[in-house]
Amino acid sequence: MPRDVLHLLPGDGSIGAAVVTDQRVHGVMFTGSTAVARLIQEQLAERLTPSGQPVPLIAETGGLNAMIVDSSALAEQVVGDVIASAFDSAGQRCSALRILCLQQEIADRTLAMLKGAMREIEVGNPDRLAVDVGPVITAEAQRNIRDHIATMRARGHAVEELALPPALAHGTFVAPTIIEIDRIADVEREVFGPALHVLRHARQDLDRLVADINRSGYGLTFGLHSRIDETIARVTGRIRAGNIYVNRNIIGAVVGVQPFGGRGLSGTGPKAGGPLYLERLLAKPPRTALSGIAAGVPATTTTQAYVAWLRTQGRVAEAQKCADFLSRSALGTSIVLPGPVGERNIYTLRPRGRIAALARTETGLLVQIGAIFATGNHAMIETGNVTRMALEGLPPAVAAHVSIVDTIDDVTGLEAVLFEGEAAALFALNCRLAERNGPIVQVQAARLDSAARGDDYDLNGLLQECSISTNTAAAGGNASLMAIE
Numbered sequence: 001m002p003r004d005v006l007h008l009l010p011g012d013g014s015i016g017a018a019v020v021t022d023q024r025v026h027g028v029m030f031t032g033s034t035a036v037a038r039l040i041q042e043q044l045a046e047r048l049t050p051s052g053q054p055v056p057l058i059a060e061t062g063g064l065n066a067m068i069v070d071s072s073a074l075a076e077q078v079v080g081d082v083i084a085s086a087f088d089s090a091g092q093r094c095s096a097l098r099i100l101c102l103q104q105e106i107a108d109r110t111l112a113m114l115k116g117a118m119r120e121i122e123v124g125n126p127d128r129l130a131v132d133v134g135p136v137i138t139a140e141a142q143r144n145i146r147d148h149i150a151t152m153r154a155r156g157h158a159v160e161e162l163a164l165p166p167a168l169a170h171g172t173f174v175a176p177t178i179i180e181i182d183r184i185a186d187v188e189r190e191v192f193g194p195a196l197h198v199l200r201h202a203r204q205d206l207d208r209l210v211a212d213i214n215r216s217g218y219g220l221t222f223g224l225h226s227r228i229d230e231t232i233a234r235v236t237g238r239i240r241a242g243n244i245y246v247n248r249n250i251i252g253a254v255v256g257v258q259p260f261g262g263r264g265l266s267g268t269g270p271k272a273g274g275p276l277y278l279e280r281l282l283a284k285p286p287r288t289a290l291s292g293i294a295a296g297v298p299a300t301t302t303t304q305a306y307v308a309w310l311r312t313q314g315r316v317a318e319a320q321k322c323a324d325f326l327s328r329s330a331l332g333t334s335i336v337l338p339g340p341v342g343e344r345n346i347y348t349l350r351p352r353g354r355i356a357a358l359a360r361t362e363t364g365l366l367v368q369i370g371a372i373f374a375t376g377n378h379a380m381i382e383t384g385n386v387t388r389m390a391l392e393g394l395p396p397a398v399a400a401h402v403s404i405v406d407t408i409d410d411v412t413g414l415e416a417v418l419f420e421g422e423a424a425a426l427f428a429l430n431c432r433l434a435e436r437n438g439p440i441v442q443v444q445a446a447r448l449d450s451a452a453r454g455d456d457y458d459l460n461g462l463l464q465e466c467s468i469s470t471n472t473a474a475a476g477g478n479a480s481l482m483a484i485e
Contacts, residue, residue: 023047027056027281031094034061034190034265041440045430048423051283054430054443058280060260060267062190063220065250066099066213068235070203071106073225073247077474079113081249082196085223087121087176088251090133091194092141095221095243095251095260099187099197101209107200111178114198118162118176125171135172136193142172145193152179157186184212206235214240217438220262223250227474236468240264242271248343248471257339258467259347264439271465274347285458303373306398310366313393318363322370329374329459342473349463351376352415356408358382358429362390364420364446368457371418373401375462380405380414409436416462419445 009015013036020028020040026049030037037059044055067085069078085097102110126134136142153159158180164173176194181187187197201209213222222241226232236244242262243253253260259274261267270276279285303326310319330349339345355377359365365387372379379402381388388404405411409432419429426445433441444457 017043020044025055026050027058029058031060037061037267037440038434042434045434046427048426049283052423052426052447053283053445054426056280057440057442058268058270058277059440060094060262060272061220061265062192062218063094063096063262063266064098064187064190064213064216064218065095065221065223065241066101066184067097067223067225067250068101068201068206068209069103069106069110069225070206070228070231071103072227072231073106074227074474075106075110075113077247078110078225079117081223081225082114083117083121084249085251086196087118087133087194090136090174091176091196092136092192093251094266095253097196097223097250098190099181099184099199099213101199101201104200104202107198111198115160115178118160118178121162121176123162123164123168123173123175133176133194136174137172139172141193142174145174145191145195148191149177149179149195152181152186155186157181184209184216187216190218206231207238210235210238214238217265218262219264220266221245221250223248232470242266242269242464242466244466244468246468246470247474248469253467254339257337257345258469259465260467261465263352263464268440268442269465270460271467274465274467276460276465279458279460285460302398302401303370305395306370306373309393309395309398310370315363315366318366318370321367322374325370325374325457325459331374331376331463339469342471344470344472346468346470348466348468349460350466352462352464354378354380354403354411354414355462356380356382356411356414356417358385358408358417359387359420360422360425361420362387366390368418368420369402371457371459371462373398375459377415377462378403380408380411382407412438414441415439415464417441417443418457419443420447421445 019025020043028040030040041057044057047055049055082097082100121132122130123133124131149159159177161177162175164175174193179195179197181197181199219241221243222239223245224232224235225247232246240263243258243260255273259271261269261271263269270280307319307323333349335347337345337347355372357365357368357372357379359368369379381404383404383406408414419426429443444461446457
């Protein structure tokens with residue numbers, strides 16, 4: 001690498017702020033808190049790249065990472081994986097386990113084993129091989145974690161802390177701690193340290209539990225311990241997390257094996273170590289579905305019906321453009337990545353969800369809708385956008401995938417925006433989105449003279465990457481449990 005390309009600038013937040021606000025910076029990759037990522041978004045909203053696009057921001061932020069354990073799981077394996085996931089590195093991993101959900105029938109036994117294992121943890125100076133858990137990074141971090149534990153105890157939650165020896169009184173050590181909670185919402189923020197929250201749940205409430213985890217807004221890592229294939233398929237298909245781990249710990253993602261990164265409050269994507277990462281830094285996205293990877297088979301019914309309707313309306317050019325989107329969409333891609341023996345690692349591409357279509361022209365809007373449909377997403381259009389009149393007479397089956405809203409500012413779960421218009425309007429849109437609460441919403445912009453071609457829309461940016469890592473060598477197997485409901 002040329003010496004004048006890579007620069008390391010150690011320092012506090014003022015260093016990063018100076019770099020981010022420099023007009024010559026045309027892309028930012030950030031790892032840290034969600035709050036700081038939002039500040040970076042606000043700063044980047046004030047300018048565009050030379051190609052007229054919003055400045056790319058790849059943010060990998062925190063997680064309220066959960067693990068669900070059902071009654072078929074092997075308790076000994078669960079305990080080992082939980083200890084590693086929650087307390088390795090003193091819980092100072094963005095992928096670390098924060099909420100353990102135990103099915104009621106096995107909660108008492110598993111929790112007793114977990115507390116016993118926790119009492120065997122050695123806390124101290126990590127330069128000793130016998131030490132399992134070292135200090136947290138700063139005195140401020142120590143204070144924040146201890147304040148959280150004290151707050152949970154004051155609210156009446158059962159708390160069990162590992163006793164620390166007197167010799168550790170002068171360092172920034174935090175004792176590994178287990179806090180029992182009643183619901184996912186009891187954990188209001190990410191606690192970046194060795195504090196594990198434990199929730200008991202009924203088996204019949206599994207779907208509601210998954211929905212509650214999704215409702216937290218975070219979506220970095222997720223774990224599931226079960227030997228029932230039906231449960232595994234049911235949960236992994238519904239959870240909204242970037243990295244899913246089955247019958248193993250949820251830390252230590254390997255580049256090229258488990259591409260890493262989340263969604264929602266946990267990051268913008270694309271995944272580090274994944275095939276889309278470098279593409280995010282290009283001024284013009286490639287037209288291929290995925291670099292070196294064959295596309296999947298998209299769910300084509302909606303798009304095909306939409307293309308057919310466009311043709312009946314005399315919108316031949318727009319229909320052709322949308323048909324082209326469908327042929328290039330990587331929706332449905334599922335690839336088995338090489339990894340360790342006894343482990344299966346699958347990389348998949350799923351729809352993101354709600355995508356806003358903001359266009360100045362009818363042609364621009366129709367093309368945007370085609371891109372949204374071709375990637376399996378749901379289109380959101382503002383009431384005040386007069387170009388939506390071009391959608392009158394849309395077949396009901398297609399119209400079901402379009403929502404008309406007063407303003408996208410109030411849309412919950414908005415994942416991205418497709419924009420067509422002038423630079424001034426794009427600036428205004430960027431500022432609006434930067435003021436929203438919740439996840440960072442990214443914009444893809446098309447110039448008025450290119451909207452009909454749709455050349456500026458990156459279909460891969462409308463898809464959600466998901467990595468599923470399964471321990472296929474989990475003790476006990478599942479052959480006798482596959483039919484259990």
